[in-house]
Structure formats: C-alpha cells, structure tokens
Amino acid sequence: MTELYDLAYDFATAFLKKANDSPIQVGDEARKNINHLDVPMPQHGMAAEAVITELNQWVSPATMKMGSPRFFGFVIGGAYPVSVASNWMSTAWDQNTGLEKTTPAAAVVEKISANWMLELLGLPRESACAFVTGATVANFTALAAARNQVMNQAGWDVEADGLIGAPEVQIIISADSHPTVYKSLAMLGFGRNRVTKAAVDAQGCIDMSRFPEINENAIIITQAGNINSGAFDPVAEISRLAAGKNAWIHVDGAFGLWALASNKYKHLAAGMDQADSWATDAHKWLNVPYDSGLAFVKNEHALKAAMAITASYLPSENATRNPSDYTPELSRRARGFDVYAVLRYLGKEGVAELIERCCACASRFADLFTQAGYEVMNDVVLNQVVVCFGSEALNLAVIDAVQKEGSCWVGQTSWKNRLAMRISVCNWQTELIHVDESFAIMKTMAEKVLKKA
Ligand SMILES: Cc1ncc(COP(=O)(O)O)c(C=O)c1O
Known part of the structure; x- marks a missing residue:
C-alpha cells in the first residue's frame, strides 16, 4: 500500500513541479491520447500501481494548468499547497461528514472554520454555514432556506406540503445574475422565467432608480462581484426598501464576497452584512482544491428546516452540529479541513x-x-x-x-x-x-x- 501511495505522491508532485512551466492549454495530441483509457469494460482487474501509472500517463498531460499564476480564465483560483496537502490527508481520513457523533473532527473543524469566516467577512455571527460543492449549490441551499422562511411567514410549510397551492413568492433578481442562479430557481420550483428582473447600470449593478416594487412575500437576489465587472449591488439600499416586508435578501458572492476580508476593498461590499444569506466559493478566491462552496444563512432554523432530513429536531435541543442538517447531501467529503488549512495558514x-x-x-x-x-x-x-x-x-x-x-x-x-x-x-x-x-x-x-x- 505504501508503495502505491508513494507512486501516486511522486506522480502528483512531479506534475505540480512542472505545472507552472507547462503550456496551460491541453494540446491536441494529449487530448487525443485520453482515448487510450477508453478500453472495453475489463473482465479482469489490474494491479493498483498499473492503474495509477496509466492514469498519470494519459491524464497528467491532458490537464488544463488551471493552477498556473498565468491562468486568467473563467473566475477560478488555484490551490494553496497547504490545502492540497490537507486535501490529501482528508482523502486518507475518508470521513463521511454527515453526523458529528461518527465524524467529530470533520464536524468540529467545519464549525471552527465557519466561525472564522463569519468574523473575517464581518457577517452576522449567529449565521449557520453549509459546506457544499460550489457556489451553484450554495445559492441553491441558501435559496431553499429563503423559500422556507418566506413561505413559513406566509403560513405555508413548503417542505411538508410542496409548491402546489403555495402562496405566490415574488423573485426579484439582478438582470445581470449568474446563469447558475436561474438553475437554482428552477430546481427550487420557482422557475427560471417567473422572476422580476431588477435593471442594472453600466457596471452591471442593480440600479435603485429602477428597482421594482417589492411585494409582500419576496426573495431578492443580489450579487457581490459581477461576473464581468466585479461590481457590487447596493444591498444596504435594498434592505431599507425591504424593511417591514416578508422579504429575504440573498447575495451571490461566488468570488466577490472575499472582498470583505480586505480593509482596502470592503467598502465595495458595504451593506452586504444586512442580507439574510450569502453564497461564496472557497475553490475560487480562497484557493482551496475543488470542490468547495459555502452558504451562510443568518436564520439557522430556516436552513435546517430546508435541509435536515428529519423535521423532528428542535434548534434549542441541538447541542451538536450535524453537518448533514445544513447541506443537500447526507454523505459527503469533509470540505472543512481544506478551508481550515488555508485560513490557518494565511490568517x-x-x-x-x-x-x-x-x-x-x-x-x-x-x-x-x-x-x-x-x-x-x-x-x-x-x-x-x-x-x-x-x-x-x-x-x-x-x-x-x-x-x-x-x-x-x-x-x-x-x-x-x-x-x-x-x-x-x-x-x-x-x-x-x-x-x-x-x-x-x-x-x-x-x-x-x-x-x-
Ligand atoms: C457570480 C457567480 N455565481 C455562481 C457561480 C457558480 O459557481 P460554481 O461554478 O462554483 O458552482 C459563479 C462561477 O463562476 C459565479 O461567478
């Protein structure tokens, strides 16, 4: 076993050592060579060392070098060495991060990292945090909590009774929202098209002079960091307009939310702390390996009501933090270790x-x-x-x-x-x-x- 792991370690470190000096884009030949892996479903197995050697041979040259300091595509980060190392360890630990009782370290480290991030980003300290795959699922998770609270206040238990016959909820969304937010709305049964678009200005920020009237039951979806311009929506002003209504303000801050960690840039995100939920990615600007997204929700009860498998819990009874009460998944990898590692390393x-x-x-x-x-x-x-x-x-x-x-x-x-x-x-x-x-x-x-x- 040790030899197998040494082999994988050698391949991985050889790859990492060369990565910064290799062409970033996958060449035609390497792309074609991936097909060497396309053999008929084998009848018999193969030695583990041979499997890893074969994967290294065809996959390593066919990887886009996204961790390069000269990769500026999409909006993605690399991975700090400390988080690559913690990721290897967490793979070895192989914790099924559902229940605190069975995987206490994974649960506790998530809690510690969550508290650190709330402090770092200046978000309400009572907020709950879900460790999910990325901002797409973080938006979905936070919006599920929004759906719970807004419908609950309108006298409807959406988790129990579904959407048929449910009270109408107005979805106000920045006209320049990321397409994955529409996907979340579709998955939540709100529909991609049943939205009121908030007009944006030249930088893609919600233009308050053209902001739609907020109805009684509303979910308002804003952005911290426009995918093109990097600009921020005026959440403080929206929050003033929404005051006294049954409205929930969500922030998609897939990358931009991290601006709150800098004294120099946090003014851009002024007022973001007045929202009800926030989604971000750790695998973007925090530079941890895939996959790692985070949903923060001020009302822990709404998040748990939307995500917990059983409705029989009571928040006050809940001395432990079962990670699966906060996320769509029951079984999943322990993402908190990588987030912890980078935050501990960087401060x-x-x-x-x-x-x-x-x-x-x-x-x-x-x-x-x-x-x-x-x-x-x-x-x-x-x-x-x-x-x-x-x-x-x-x-x-x-x-x-x-x-x-x-x-x-x-x-x-x-x-x-x-x-x-x-x-x-x-x-x-x-x-x-x-x-x-x-x-x-x-x-x-x-x-x-x-x-x-
Ligand atoms: C603003 C915004 N929201 C959501 C997403 C989706 O994030 P992910 O790909 O991590 O699910 C992105 C990705 O670039 C984004 O920039």
Missing part, C-alpha cells in the same frame, strides 16, 4: 494580502491595455478586467491566439451585448511579473491578429 492578514494583490494585478492589466490603446470595458474595481479588441471575430481570434500560444490563458465573455476577452485574477501565485509577462503575450497576439485583419 486575516494573508487573506487580505491575497485579495489586494489580485486586485492590484487586475488594475495593472487595465492600465497596460489602456496605455496600449485597447478598450477596457469595465471600471476595474476588483479582480475582473474586460478587454475589447474590436469586432466579435477579432476578439475571438485574439483569445484563440493567446490560448494556443500556451503561456497564459484567458476566456471570452459577453458584456453589454458584445463579445470580449475577460481576465480574472484569483490565483494565489499571481504577481505583477506574471501580469507583465502575460500582457506582453496578449499584446503580441492582438497585434498579429489586427495586422492580418
């Missing part, structure tokens, strides 16, 4: 430094592109930069050229009805030097494409 100062460094890198990108005469489409307030080189075809050609060149990686987005290139800086390794190197590549590729056009 408040380290998290703030990470956020501020990434934002400084985004500003540098914006300055360099502007100085070079290219259009930066958003106000760069956080870690997101949207650059436009001209027509849709030109943007696609530049992005493709950058991806194929291989030393950095950016993706495309649609912003203000235009296709553009989006840069997101979330990685724990990214420094200004990586920005300068990557900008040089992007500029060269843009010049080549524009010359040909």
Whole structure:
C-alpha cells in the first residue's frame, strides 16, 4: 500500500513541479491520447500501481494548468499547497461528514472554520454555514432556506406540503445574475422565467432608480462581484426598501464576497452584512482544491428546516452540529479541513494580502491595455478586467491566439451585448511579473491578429 501511495505522491508532485512551466492549454495530441483509457469494460482487474501509472500517463498531460499564476480564465483560483496537502490527508481520513457523533473532527473543524469566516467577512455571527460543492449549490441551499422562511411567514410549510397551492413568492433578481442562479430557481420550483428582473447600470449593478416594487412575500437576489465587472449591488439600499416586508435578501458572492476580508476593498461590499444569506466559493478566491462552496444563512432554523432530513429536531435541543442538517447531501467529503488549512495558514492578514494583490494585478492589466490603446470595458474595481479588441471575430481570434500560444490563458465573455476577452485574477501565485509577462503575450497576439485583419 505504501508503495502505491508513494507512486501516486511522486506522480502528483512531479506534475505540480512542472505545472507552472507547462503550456496551460491541453494540446491536441494529449487530448487525443485520453482515448487510450477508453478500453472495453475489463473482465479482469489490474494491479493498483498499473492503474495509477496509466492514469498519470494519459491524464497528467491532458490537464488544463488551471493552477498556473498565468491562468486568467473563467473566475477560478488555484490551490494553496497547504490545502492540497490537507486535501490529501482528508482523502486518507475518508470521513463521511454527515453526523458529528461518527465524524467529530470533520464536524468540529467545519464549525471552527465557519466561525472564522463569519468574523473575517464581518457577517452576522449567529449565521449557520453549509459546506457544499460550489457556489451553484450554495445559492441553491441558501435559496431553499429563503423559500422556507418566506413561505413559513406566509403560513405555508413548503417542505411538508410542496409548491402546489403555495402562496405566490415574488423573485426579484439582478438582470445581470449568474446563469447558475436561474438553475437554482428552477430546481427550487420557482422557475427560471417567473422572476422580476431588477435593471442594472453600466457596471452591471442593480440600479435603485429602477428597482421594482417589492411585494409582500419576496426573495431578492443580489450579487457581490459581477461576473464581468466585479461590481457590487447596493444591498444596504435594498434592505431599507425591504424593511417591514416578508422579504429575504440573498447575495451571490461566488468570488466577490472575499472582498470583505480586505480593509482596502470592503467598502465595495458595504451593506452586504444586512442580507439574510450569502453564497461564496472557497475553490475560487480562497484557493482551496475543488470542490468547495459555502452558504451562510443568518436564520439557522430556516436552513435546517430546508435541509435536515428529519423535521423532528428542535434548534434549542441541538447541542451538536450535524453537518448533514445544513447541506443537500447526507454523505459527503469533509470540505472543512481544506478551508481550515488555508485560513490557518494565511490568517486575516494573508487573506487580505491575497485579495489586494489580485486586485492590484487586475488594475495593472487595465492600465497596460489602456496605455496600449485597447478598450477596457469595465471600471476595474476588483479582480475582473474586460478587454475589447474590436469586432466579435477579432476578439475571438485574439483569445484563440493567446490560448494556443500556451503561456497564459484567458476566456471570452459577453458584456453589454458584445463579445470580449475577460481576465480574472484569483490565483494565489499571481504577481505583477506574471501580469507583465502575460500582457506582453496578449499584446503580441492582438497585434498579429489586427495586422492580418
Ligand atoms: C457570480 C457567480 N455565481 C455562481 C457561480 C457558480 O459557481 P460554481 O461554478 O462554483 O458552482 C459563479 C462561477 O463562476 C459565479 O461567478
């Protein structure tokens, strides 16, 4: 067994050592070679060492090097070494993180990490926290709690009686919400289309001058960190409007919520603490390995009513914290260890430094592109930069050229009805030097494409 683990460790560390200097995008040959794994369902087994060797041979070269300091695609982070190490240990511990009685360490470490994050982000300390797979499920989980409370106050037990015949709930959602929030609404039975869209301003923030009237039973979905611009919705103002109504305010802060950990950037998220629930990802800006999302819900009772398997608990009786009372899953991995590891490693100062460094890198990108005469489409307030080189075809050609060149990686987005290139800086390794190197590549590729056009 030890030999097998040594082998896997050697493969993994060899991969990590090379990762920063390898082309980021998966090459055609490596992509094709994955098919070597596509053998008929084997009749007989194979030695474990051979299985791991085969996986390493075909998978390691076919991985996108998303942990690279020059990976700026989507909005994702890498993984701090301390969290890769804790993740290996938690795989070895293999805890089924449902019940405190059976997996006490997993349950307690989640509780400790949750308390730390509430303090770090300045969220209400009584809030409950669910450790889920990502922001998609965090939004779903928090909105299930919202559905419970809003319907409960309207005299309806949605978990017991379902949605048929339930009171109408108005869903107000930022017109620039992430598509996965609509998926949550669909899964919760609210429907993707039965929403009132709150109009947004030029940066994708809810525009209060055009905010819809809030009905009696309402769930209002806002954002901390617009997926393109990084901008924040005015939650304090929404909260003032919603006061005295049966309304729940939710914040999708998949990456932007972490701005609250920085004294320099938390003003952007002012008023976010007045919401009722918040979703974020640890696998984005906190840089822990996949998968790791977090839902924070001020009313613990509503979250447990929505998620606990049995309705027979009473919060006051609940001396222990059974993780499965807070999440959609009963059995799952112990995600709290990786979150704990990074928070313990960084401390408040380290998290703030990470956020501020990434934002400084985004500003540098914006300055360099502007100085070079290219259009930066958003106000760069956080870690997101949207650059436009001209027509849709030109943007696609530049992005493709950058991806194929291989030393950095950016993706495309649609912003203000235009296709553009989006840069997101979330990685724990990214420094200004990586920005300068990557900008040089992007500029060269843009010049080549524009010359040909
Ligand atoms: C604002 C926002 N919400 C939700 C999500 C979905 O997060 P995940 O992919 O971790 O489920 C993302 C992902 O980029 C996001 O940026």
